[in-house]
Amino acid sequence: MGRHARNVITVSDGVQVGYSPKTRGGLFRVQFRHPTEPGKYVEAATGVAVPKGWNPKKSPPPEWFDEAQKAIKAAYTTGPGASAPGQSRATWEEAEQYLMEDVHRDGSERTYRSALALLKAGLSGLKGPAEVTPAHAARFAKKYATEGYRRSKSDTGVTRTRSAQTVRTTLNNLSVLWSRLKKLRLVSENAWAEVDRPRVPKKLPRLPSEDSFGKMFQWVERRFPGPDGTGWELLKTFIQVKMVAGCRLNDLCQAETHQFDPKAGTLLLTADQDKTHQERLITLPPVLVSSLDRLKGNRYLWERYASDSAVHRPGGRRAKEFTPSVFYNAVKSIFREYGRKMPGDKVKTHDLRKRAITLTVMAMNGDLEAAAQAIPVTADTARRHYLDTQRAYNAADIQRRTAPALLGNWGQESPKENVDPEKENMDPEKPTF
DSSP states (O other), X not given: OGGGOSXXXXXXXXXXXXXXXXXXXXXXXXXXXOSSSTTOEEEEEEEEEOOTTOOTTSOOOHHHHHHHHHHHHHHTOOSTTOOOTTOSSOOHHHHHHHHXXXXXXXXXXXXXXXXXXXXXXXXXXXXXXXXXXXXXXXXXXXXXXXXXXXXXXXXXSOOEEOOHHHHHHHHHHHHHHHHXXXXXXXXXXXXXXXXXXXXXXXXXXXXXXXXHHHHHHHHXXXXXXXXXXXXXXXXXXXXXXXXXXXXXXXXXXXXXXXXXXXXXXXXXXXXXXXXXXXXXXXXXXXXXXXXXXXXXXXXXXXXXXXXXXXXXXXXXXXXXXXXXXXXXXXXXXXXXHHHHHOGGGOOOHHHHHHHHHHHXXXXXXXXXXXXXXXTTOOHHHIIIIIOOHHHHSOHHHHHHHHHHHHHTTTTOSSOOTTOXXXXXXXXXXXXXX
């Protein structure tokens, strides 16, 4: 840009900085050379709206030049209190808009919007995220943890206190959000990085029993019998594919028909569909391959839901057109309904993923690293969030079989000759894990 830029401003020490307009989401930004990193450029928000019908060959409105020059001077200001390039002008609304342009998953978008709404309500005097300091963050955290809230909008509703887990989750979400805002150069630091989180007792992942999964399928057949009484085949097939694949709900809902290869018996999830941005090839049992080949839509694998729902979930608010998000919300709603009807055998959509990881570890003789590669997920994430260790590793049985070997000869007055105490106490009919 530099000398070829149409617009130039002289900043401190006579340095000339070229700058140009950029548009994002109906608002003008300004692009200019980074003040300290040669070869890099900065985009800063100006808050000026793009006029209707504006042509990039035309000059921006006069107010854009004023705001652009303020942003450049702020970026080139040195000393205490100087703003980071690009962060000083973004309002809450602008920051949310830029953030949503950078987010590509519905779940993340909902989480970020919710966190920003809570923060704006709790720190009502601030105009944008760049004004949030670590002191503000600490004050918000204390207020959020101690103030009561009402689930209903009524002033007479019951006042509740947020759980430690809720407070911790919200603060973690804000920290992740600020890390993303920092990458977008909308803030200069993560104000939430050092905020104290409440301690939450560690809960090990626990799976519903196989009996509960069986009752879930029985309930689905009763709840959605269909005209021929065989049950809703699309929904049952979707649940079965998710059980086999162990993938996240949103990832599978986005699958397109061309990603399914009936001849090879595989389903490919692309990197942009997977939360971890990894491509994954899933091998399916023949019975599921046959069902999918019969049920697949023209574009999306599950788009038959749009017509099926007229029979199984009729109503005035039923979506007539298929989208992955419509199907995602429908599946979540169905599992919530099952949980209400069968509270003693509740199964959540994510339990299907937990089950896949746990049973894969068992099938791999306890090799968590190998199982994590198969799903895929990092071994640490699987261990902390998904693996039912009590089921995958029968601790009592392992301890019973290893106790003699751990004790050695110390607990025996006259050990038998030529006998391995570990092998003597190990049942040869049982697997190692």
